[in-house]
Amino acid sequence: MSAFLKLLARNRLALAGGVVLSVVVLLAIITPLLPLADPNVTNTAARFTKPFSEGALLGTDHLGRDLLSRLMWGTRLSLAVGFAAAVVAATLGAAIGIIAGYYGGRTDNLIMRGVDLLMAFPYILLALAIVAALGPGLFNALIAVAAVNVPFFARNIRGITVGIAHKEFVDAAKLAGLTHRQIILKEILPNVVPVIVIAMSTTIGWMILETAGLSFLGLGSQPPQADLGSMLGEARSAMIANPHTSVVPGVMILIIVMSINLLGDGVRDALDPRLKSGALSRPMAATRVERSGDIPETEGKGLLELQNLQTQFHVGNRIYKAVGGVSLNVEKGECLGIIGESGSGKSVTALSVMGLVASPPGVITGGAVRYEGEDLVGAPYGRLRDMRGRNVAYIFQDPLATLHPLYRVGDQLIEAIRAHRPISEAEGRTKAIELLKSVRIPNPEKRVSDYPHEMSGGMRQRVGIAMALANDPDVIIADEPTTALDVTVQAQILSLLDELRRSRGLAIVFITHDFGVVAQLCDRVAVMYGGRIVEEGPTTDILDRPAHPYTARLMACVPELGGGKRRLEAIPGLPPAVDRLPQGCAFAARCDRVQESCQAADVPLGGEGLHAVRCLFPFTSPQEAAE
Amino acid sequence: MTYALKLTDLSKTFPVGRRLFGKPKASVKAVQPLSLTVAKGETLGIVGESGCGKSTLARMLVGLLEPTTGEIEIDGEALDNADPAAFGKRIQYVFQDPISSLNPRRTIRQIMESPLIHLHGMDKAARDKRIKEIFDSVNLRHEFLDRYPHEFSGGQAQRIGIARALAAEAKTLILDEPVSALDVSVQAQVLNLLADLKTELDLTYLFISHDLAVVEAVSDRIAVLYFGSVVEVGPAEEVFANPRHPYTRLLAESAPVVGRALSAPEAKESELPDPLNPPSGCAFAARCPNAQAKCREMAPELTDHGAAQVACFFPVGAD
Missing domain, CATH: 1.10.3720.10 (MetI-like)
Structure with missing residues (x-):
């Protein structure tokens, strides 16, 4: 009240x-309490007295x-x-x-x-x-x-x-x-x-x-x-x-x-x-940037390189550290998986790449996003707009929400192309049909004039992928693209993405919470918790030999098909709120290997070779992790 | 033997294009006549993809929808009047979306008291005692009682939803995708809680989900639904490990599994049949690699194949 x-x-x-x-x-x-004259007493002798005269x-x-x-x-x-x-x-x-x-x-x-x-x-x-x-x-x-x-x-x-x-x-x-x-x-x-x-x-x-x-x-x-x-x-x-x-x-x-x-x-x-909830406040065209401190130099790793990226949400006097220093890179033709639970910062990391985090309240406060060495954080809006879709394209979770319900899918595809190069109506239509064919939509000549509601969920997601492919991007960022789909459709979409990256040399950043999907599609995987990467490395390495207790326990609590009826190894407690991150390791409160030093100071990302882990007491053998 | 739940020829037909007076223009059969039994203390898993009728089935079982045909027997007693209050003491429902199943303008205590007042007519002291007992059994702190639903995380809200279902003292619970809105680490907590409650309170579960691995992990038996009919039902350890119906096999092969190469088991775009214009024979025939002329003419019935029952003329592995 x-x-x-x-x-x-x-x-x-x-x-x-x-x-x-x-x-x-x-x-x-x-x-009734005021000393007023009776309102109904007539006095025709004093009719039409002017205002401010005595007695009236x-x-x-x-x-x-x-x-x-x-x-x-x-x-x-x-x-x-x-x-x-x-x-x-x-x-x-x-x-x-x-x-x-x-x-x-x-x-x-x-x-x-x-x-x-x-x-x-x-x-x-x-x-x-x-x-x-x-x-x-x-x-x-x-x-x-x-x-x-x-x-x-x-x-x-x-x-x-x-x-x-x-x-x-x-x-x-x-x-x-x-x-x-x-x-x-x-x-x-x-x-x-x-x-x-x-x-x-x-x-x-x-x-x-x-x-x-x-x-x-x-x-x-x-x-x-x-x-x-x-x-x-x-x-x-x-x-x-x-x-x-x-x-x-x-x-x-x-x-x-x-x-x-x-x-x-x-x-x-x-x-x-x-x-x-802020429906009247219009978000800015690109995420606000307020970087303090040094901008990291390029290390020339990969096509897309994130260096110590930090994105926060400033709401009132609270600061939510959604992304607290994430470094990632992805090569041409490579698929990088980002796995994490809700609130782990995986989606905000992805949106920060092209400055798509809504501002207000989003602010990029540090680090760099490099595309072929060029820093995109703080790049002028014109430059970002030029790159969105052409160099880096997105596929989102819910195709029903990303496609406009009142336009035919063909027109939306043509519009996506026209945002980057002028193209005639006829040429655009041919190209749109070609795109629909490339994502294996049957009967594309007819489907091109469908409205989104006339298609099934799987078909709509194919259109979403076709739209991402419209301008031949080099990097596709897919944010849980199959979570809303049925398993039989999911299998089709995943194999489509896999085939596209092999035939076109696409770099894919695939965000998910499903280890099965990561195992099948991704070459490398990064596990996020509390806005930071806690473990990163080649997929098979991580799945076979998880080093971080969180990764190991997350894998253990997901039931796997073929395991029969059994009790699951739940992780007690909840992930930390990113506006009240604890000192030291964010997982410490839920970890059964926790020691005093875990909560004393920031834990750096360490490890050997390609397999990096942010833990002071990581598992060293698969047997240990399985216990 | 009396079953916790026995369905006989249960079906639901929805009218389409309803007019102010007179008959509707067309009708959609969301659930074809189906018969199922759930033994006391059993967990029956129901899997199926969107549009297979699993939610319609669940809503009929608790009386939120009136069946078009068929009978529901709970603990050996027929319930033919679709009155949720009469169902409420025998069978309860845990909803998919934990937050939207709690009224945002009522406190948790008010929400918990509803079934105790209206189904059991308890007085204030008895209610307080009972609510505390239930909260202890689902590991929730008593101080949560005076808060409002928006103050809780998804996992906590789902525990409250389970607590409310328990308050009615029904012995059978319908769990409609109870963990699909939750994060994986919380999902395991809730699944384990459900397993503990089942042993402690001697409950029977009907567990509905689209996640094959979750269903397999919690169920004794699994029924696979396709286009409103049961196509296969059998022991949990066998249904996906050794599928008999081509659709079950397709499901099992589509699930992403660590250590299995990526493949699309079905190359062409799969579309469900048009519910307004259903095919004459088996609904899966158009997608089925084994389909023959017979399949397109008549619909197969559920028949015994080992421990499982399958609705298919040419089940997998039979030849």
């Missing part, structure tokens, strides 16, 4: 609206009634009616929306068609019709205004409810024996309330205007009772000769509606989870 108020107060306009509205509401509440601060109206007093009582009434209408509309609308959304099917269909029917009438005509049927009067105006706003709430809330009703926790509640009524009240309503509040805060001003409109037409409050609309209506005939009688209620309506709308927008922004 206090976080909500803080967010709200940060929005200056909302804060101003809130202050103004509070003053108005406070004045309206204490009106805001003047008098056509019957000589004190305008200040009428304004205060009128504001009180208008606010009360508007607020009551909003509450009634929200309650009814939310009830209708929740019932339609929760039960779905025919109930939903009938209710929502009825709501559509109501929305088909212009709102003011509908309100007029309702008042005409019920007869004029403030209470009937309230009913009319509430009724015309019910559909707005019903539609809004129904949409939200449909999403919630299909969540697994609703199924769990059913299994816990809750009745439909209990599920609606206990499980769904608490999740819908913020939406109701948002909808109310943005419509209450509108409802005050509508009530004023009906009163203006003489269908709302009846004389001599004052509300803002009827005051305007009565002043209409004297608008030219005595404008102050119209200006006074007019300005009050303006103040109320403006302040409510500003506050309402602020409430919406502060409550809406999508806006809170």
